[in-house]
Amino acid sequence: MTPNSQYHKDLPRFVAEEFVEGNFLGLPSKDGEPAIVVLQVPYELTTSYGQGTAQGPAACVAASGQVELFDPIIGEDLPAGYNIYTAPEWSGEGNTLQQQLASISKYLSEWNNGSSFPVILGGEHGILPAVIDSLCDHPALEGDYSKLNIVQIDAHADLREELDGEPFSHACAAARAMDYGLKHLYQVGIRAFSKQEYERIISDDKITTFFASDTLESDTKWQQWLETLNNIEGPIHLTIDIDGLDGSIVPATGTPVPGGLSFWQAVETIQAVFTAPKATVISMDVNEIVPQQDTPLTQFTAAMLATKGIIHHINVRKSQRNRVKNL
Numbered sequence: 001m002t003p004n005s006q007y008h009k010d011l012p013r014f015v016a017e018e019f020v021e022g023n024f025l026g027l028p029s030k031d032g033e034p035a036i037v038v039l040q041v042p043y044e045l046t047t048s049y050g051q052g053t054a055q056g057p058a059a060c061v062a063a064s065g066q067v068e069l070f071d072p073i074i075g076e077d078l079p080a081g082y083n084i085y086t087a088p089e090w091s092g093e094g095n096t097l098q099q100q101l102a103s104i105s106k107y108l109s110e111w112n113n114g115s116s117f118p119v120i121l122g123g124e125h126g127i128l129p130a131v132i133d134s135l136c137d138h139p140a141l142e143g144d145y146s147k148l149n150i151v152q153i154d155a156h157a158d159l160r161e162e163l164d165g166e167p168f169s170h171a172c173a174a175a176r177a178m179d180y181g182l183k184h185l186y187q188v189g190i191r192a193f194s195k196q197e198y199e200r201i202i203s204d205d206k207i208t209t210f211f212a213s214d215t216l217e218s219d220t221k222w223q224q225w226l227e228t229l230n231n232i233e234g235p236i237h238l239t240i241d242i243d244g245l246d247g248s249i250v251p252a253t254g255t256p257v258p259g260g261l262s263f264w265q266a267v268e269t270i271q272a273v274f275t276a277p278k279a280t281v282i283s284m285d286v287n288e289i290v291p292q293q294d295t296p297l298t299q300f301t302a303a304m305l306a307t308k309g310i311i312h313h314i315n316v317r318k319s320q321r322n323r324v325k326n327l
């Protein structure tokens with residue numbers, strides 16, 4: 001799928017001449033170290049139900065051509081004077097799941113020097129342990145994973161110890177990430193989980209889960225979620241499995257589930273993590289994107305969420321609130 005260039009030609013914005021197909025938001029690459037790097041990981045090895053996540057990142061990049069470049073949060077059009085670079089996608093190297101995850105970690109790690117903000121588009125959620133692995137030498141961690149928080153939007157807890165005998169299944173993504181000895185995992189939108197996962201959530205004091213059933217229909221509980229995010233301290237990796245949103249707005253994702261976050265609840269969550277006064281979002285991913293054929297709604301929703309992350313990161317840079325060395 002390619003962006004609808006006809007639509008762009010009719011828009012009175014500067015990208016009409018400069019739109020670059022294959023780049024996120026159609027923005028041209030610039031020389032020098034990017035402020036933001038968009039990384040595509042077309043990974044699909046363990047998806048259990050749907051298919052097509054391998055084509056998701058490219059579809060999301062294509063759909064991003066329709067996202068408005070203006071956002072009142074920063075008050076000007078993207079790229080707002082910053083270099084937003086769309087890197088060549090991950091090669092798909094590796095014959096086994098372990099080799100592929102190692103290859104993904106290597107692909108991502110060159111961008112984790114603290115100078116560029118990585119926005120990773122996936123691919124199935126099974127990439128999460130590789131994403132966490134790649135953060136090892138990030139200056140915000142210096143190899144100490146006990147500093148790192150994860151904020152996860154997801155329908156599934158992803159805390160299984162294994163699925164069909166595979167401990168690195170996407171259904172185990174958060175459990176494998178926790179194996180790194182993280183500080184804390186915060187989850188929202190969770191509405192599909194096993195008894196074993198439920199028991200871990202209840203018993204593990206490093207996991208805070210806001211279940212969809214009692215969070216999304218209660219304003220008090222929702223405000224508690226936002227307050228919880230506001231109180232996080234230290235570096236954060238934000239992982240957005242788009243199936244955390246209601247299935248009606250991401251119907252093509254591998255396992256759409258009803259009863260999820262509204263688009264605006266996802267946006268509020270993104271805003272809350274980026275504006276938490278004692279925390280710094282050091283990287284983010286948007287995954288389980290599958291190209292929708294009848295309409296680009298699924299991939300466009302993913303592109304909108306990734307863009308919100310970019311907007312908020314730029315807002316942080318502009319206000320010099322970022323506490324990470326060299327960032």
Ligand SMILES: [Mn+2]
Nearest residue numbers: 125154158241
């Ligand atoms: Mn997931």
